[in-house]
Amino acid sequence: MTVERIVVVGAGAAGFRAAERLRQLGFDGEVVMIGDEPRKPYHRPAVCKALLCGSRKARDVTLEAAVELDVGWRLGTRAIGLDTARHAVLLPGGEEVGYDGLILATGGYPRSLPGAPRHDPRVRVLRTVEDAEGVQAALRTSRLPAVVVGGGFIGCEFAASMRAMGREVIVVNNSAKLLHRFGDAIADAAGDLHAGHRVDTRSNARIRKWDTGRDGVGLHLDNGDVVFAACVVLAVGSTPSVEWLRGSGLRVDDGVFCEPTLFAAGVDDVAVAGDIARWPNLRFDPVPRRVEHWITAVEGGRAAAENLLAGKWAAKPFTPLPRAWTSQFDVRVQHVGMPALATDTVPLDAGVTGFVRAGNLVAVATWDRPHAMLDWTATLDRLLPVPTAGRRPRARPPRDGIPARVLIERHYASRHSFDGPNGIMTGQ
Amino acid sequence: MRRGRGRATVVRVDNDRCELYGICVAEAPEVFRLSDNRLRHGRRIDPADEIAVAAAARNCPMQAIRLRESAR
Numbered sequence: 001m002t003v004e005r006i007v008v009v010g011a012g013a014a015g016f017r018a019a020e021r022l023r024q025l026g027f028d029g030e031v032v033m034i035g036d037e038p039r040k041p042y043h044r045p046a047v048c049k050a051l052l053c054g055s056r057k058a059r060d061v062t063l064e065a066a067v068e069l070d071v072g073w074r075l076g077t078r079a080i081g082l083d084t085a086r087h088a089v090l091l092p093g094g095e096e097v098g099y100d101g102l103i104l105a106t107g108g109y110p111r112s113l114p115g116a117p118r119h120d121p122r123v124r125v126l127r128t129v130e131d132a133e134g135v136q137a138a139l140r141t142s143r144l145p146a147v148v149v150g151g152g153f154i155g156c157e158f159a160a161s162m163r164a165m166g167r168e169v170i171v172v173n174n175s176a177k178l179l180h181r182f183g184d185a186i187a188d189a190a191g192d193l194h195a196g197h198r199v200d201t202r203s204n205a206r207i208r209k210w211d212t213g214r215d216g217v218g219l220h221l222d223n224g225d226v227v228f229a230a231c232v233v234l235a236v237g238s239t240p241s242v243e244w245l246r247g248s249g250l251r252v253d254d255g256v257f258c259e260p261t262l263f264a265a266g267v268d269d270v271a272v273a274g275d276i277a278r279w280p281n282l283r284f285d286p287v288p289r290r291v292e293h294w295i296t297a298v299e300g301g302r303a304a305a306e307n308l309l310a311g312k313w314a315a316k317p318f319t320p321l322p323r324a325w326t327s328q329f330d331v332r333v334q335h336v337g338m339p340a341l342a343t344d345t346v347p348l349d350a351g352v353t354g355f356v357r358a359g360n361l362v363a364v365a366t367w368d369r370p371h372a373m374l375d376w377t378a379t380l381d382r383l384l385p386v387p388t389a390g391r392r393p394r395a396r397p398p399r400d401g402i403p404a405r406v407l408i409e410r411h412y413a414s415r416h417s418f419d420g421p422n423g424i425m426t427g428q
Numbered sequence: 429m430r431r432g433r434g435r436a437t438v439v440r441v442d443n444d445r446c447e448l449y450g451i452c453v454a455e456a457p458e459v460f461r462l463s464d465n466r467l468r469h470g471r472r473i474d475p476a477d478e479i480a481v482a483a484a485a486r487n488c489p490m491q492a493i494r495l496r497e498s499a500r
């Protein structure tokens with residue numbers, strides 16, 4: 001294949017780092033970057049933190065490339081279709097952009113809630129710079145509290161941002177605890193922290209009815225409470241932006257179905273990265289899954305570019321240990337691995353929770369323990385090795401589970417004799 | 429990153445942004461170190477550490493790490 005033009009669709013973290021990697025590897029054909037946002041790629045995690053609080057402006061969070069990108073930008077342009085048989089991306093107005101290689105990185109959209117009056121400008125989601133500005137504008141319409149629906153990462157960060165801005169905030173959470181996916185210890189600590197900062201949390205709450213009055217938005221909860229808000233943010237998860245790929249010939253179903261190398265299944269000139277890639281991470285098992293974390297998008301973009309240039313038969317599996325962080329007030333919450341796979345959690349140390357599946361440690365989360373996170377990341381890298389080429393991993397059966405006590409002993413016995421975690425997490 | 433002789437990569441960390449997550453330490457342990465309430469790091473980078481330092485910069489949760497070239 002002589003590659004002349006590589007098209008990247010989606011100008012977020014994954015698309016940007018893919019384009020950068022193509023140039024680093026010496027690709028000297030044309031690179032076209034199609035993105036529907038009006039601006040160059042920026043640091044999306046800042047949207048519900050520094051950008052929302054106003055401590056950073058949009059221009060402060062633009063991503064910086066390590067090399068000259070020399071990209072043909074098509075910003076403010078939405079890809080509306082893909083024809084893999086004709087190797088063309090379809091744009092509005094009948095325009096087509098042909099490709100020799102294609103990287104798909106269209107990320108995700110925040111989910112909506114059935115019944116939410118999204119036509120009201122005070123009822124919003126948080127994904128883009130413009131969304132942060134829209135929330136700020138809505139907050140100026142009255143002195144009523146802000147409400148966020150959802151007690152996960154983004155909901156909790158939004159609440160912390162509101163308190164930093166001196167606003168009252170109410171979290172309407174349909175689970176019993178904030179950050180409940182992190183295990184009870186971290187969830188309880190998060191609950192105490194937010195309560196201590198006078199965040200008003202309504203747990204196990206569902207919204208029965210909405211009112212959009214002149215003075216504020218009313219939410220009727222199923223326990224009979226009514227809360228009034230200047231602005232309501234829906235932070236109830238996200239869904240991959242793949243509708244535009246229906247009928248493309250690719251397998252689209254909760255993301256784009258990929259091979260372990262991030263090649264889209266069934267074709268040899270399309271690679272996928274970031275939140276939309278549903279691929280088997282062979283470190284864990286052969287089940288294709290999506291990962292919605294920023295570092296995985298950054299490294300996945302690079303892996304997609306490397307593999308696209310290498311070609312399908314020389315491509316290497318993408319096997320990161322996923323890592324994520326969130327800041328809750330001044331507390332750093334981090335995790336490594338795949339907590340969602342776990343059936344059980346074990347306390348490993350003060351502020352350190354292990355996530356266990358069939359006796360195997362599959363993830364670790366820490367509450368303000370960055371040193372411990374470094375040590376456990378190295379340990380997890382050894383416990384979950386990248387399988388060597390040719391050997392597919394077993395779907396780990398529930399065999400001789402390693403008891404948590406043994407895990408802890410092994411961890412502490414080895415923590416001063418690491419081989420060095422050099423490059424392990426990024427799979428370079 | 430190719431460069432001529434006599435050039436070096438210089439690391440700068442914006443301490444207003446850095447919140448000490450330690451991602452850079454995992455990526456480039458030869459260059460970055462967390463000690464108590466500070467991030468310590470070398471300034472001029474040994475060429476052998478350049479790839480790791482680039483990984484640290486692009487993965488920094490706070491985008492606090494800047495790399496630039498300077499004459500040695």
Ligand SMILES: Cc1cc2nc3c(=O)[nH]c(=O)nc-3n(C[C@H](O)[C@H](O)[C@H](O)COP(=O)(O)OP(=O)(O)OC[C@H]3O[C@@H](n4cnc5c(N)ncnc54)[C@H](O)[C@@H]3O)c2cc1C
Binds near residue numbers: 012127128292294
């Ligand atoms: C508010 C917020 C805070 C977050 N905070 C954290 C955090 O603290 N830590 C963490 O690990 N992760 C965080 N995340 C998740 C992280 O930002 C994502 O995992 C990451 O941005 C995914 O990168 P991506 O390139 O796959 O997608 P995106 O960054 O979503 O980029 C995709 C781009 O493609 C565009 N696009 C979509 N469809 C089309 C189309 N048809 N045509 C053209 N362009 C299109 C989108 O508009 C977008 O610009 C956060 C996410 C949000 C929304």
